[in-house]
Amino acid sequence: MVKLKLYYDFLSQPSRTLYLFMKKTEIPFEPIKINLRKSEHLNKEIESLNIFKKVPFIDDKGFVIMESVAILRYLCRTYNVADHWYPKDYQKQARIDEYLEWQHNNTRAHCTEYFRNKALQPLKTGQPANEQRVELLENKMIENLNLLENIWLKDKPFLCGEEISISDLVGACELEQPKIAGFDPFVNRPNLIKWIARVKTIFSPFYEEAHKVIEQTAEEYKQFIRKQN
């Protein structure tokens, strides 16, 4: 039987999100690893499926769709997963959508750009990072982490309410990313610490499996910095 195919690389936080979601909800899928650092996403075969040449994407029996948040919504609608992931109740769904829209230009934009500018570009090019740019991005990232700590997680166990939803998974995978560049978003943020522990427990052992790459790449980056100095 042809299964849903997931094209992914664990180095990409939306890839980890989709992998973890499908593992946890037992949606049957075939994982197809695309090595981003070897630029495999630029291959002709990938382009013929997804003209934007972006990972992750899925191929659900010929229906190809990109953008991880759009894919999560699609999976919740078509695979009959537990309601709490993306509730049918209009108001609960709107709260989750609110977070999922908010995160793009907040945690997503700044954690990703920080990681890219501070670690990924230097690892790729061998050139040191632009310190001024990194400082600016770090400050913006910190602003957003404080919004998570003081607003989103102020008075509830999960980002959008009493139960875990797809928003928590998107948030968690995002916040693991800056660790590669030596920045731990959880330090001195007690609400974030309690929340990430809840998320990890729910997604264990898949969470640890998908995030091994973070520790490995963080170690590689540390050695790179040591050599530079």
Place this chain on the structure above:
Amino acid sequence: MVKLKLYYDFLSQPSRTLYLFMKKTEIPFEPIKINLRKSEHLNKEIESLNIFKKVPFIDDKGFVIMESVAILRYLCRTYNVADHWYPKDYQKQARIDEYLEWQHNNTRAHCTEYFRNKALQPLKTGQPANEQRVELLENKMIENLNLLENIWLKDKPFLCGEEISISDLVGACELEQPKIAGFDPFVNRPNLIKWIARVKTIFSPFYEEAHKVIEQTAEEYKQFIRKQN
């Protein structure tokens, strides 16, 4: 009867999106203007409703929700508008979600940042823009406009298919924004030209009403530049 309230400023593209959508679909609402340039969104009264102090947001009989794209989805679910705006068909809906997720870190991020850096900040502070930064943002914006022209609108009349959807409205209001800074995204892009004409026809006369501010602010910016030189 208490109506849905829309807190908005036409200077903000997501505000125009929501206003136009509710006008066109005849959702009854009370528009409440919040002057962003006078920082009215930072007032205590607004903060007590929306702790993020962002405009637009809605108050639907006590249910307050921010993030325009989340609001559009909520309105489509609760107000029984025509199906083509956000189809119930899983695959069609996924195509629209795909665009709505994509646009955040593409057209949205770059058109907004270009407009902010080139026009809004100088108008606010009286200081000239950082030319290097503006050039970088303009190039990224152009890359994304070319993706709209050559991929999204390559072979269909609307962004996500044969019929208009909420994605077209989000896209259109976004692309009007850089005009304030003297940049017309439609020049030499025939697919975009035909598409925007279709969108304008559908939303006329509300489209013209909500976009008057673009011409006015563009004129104000022109005069500011003249004085600087």
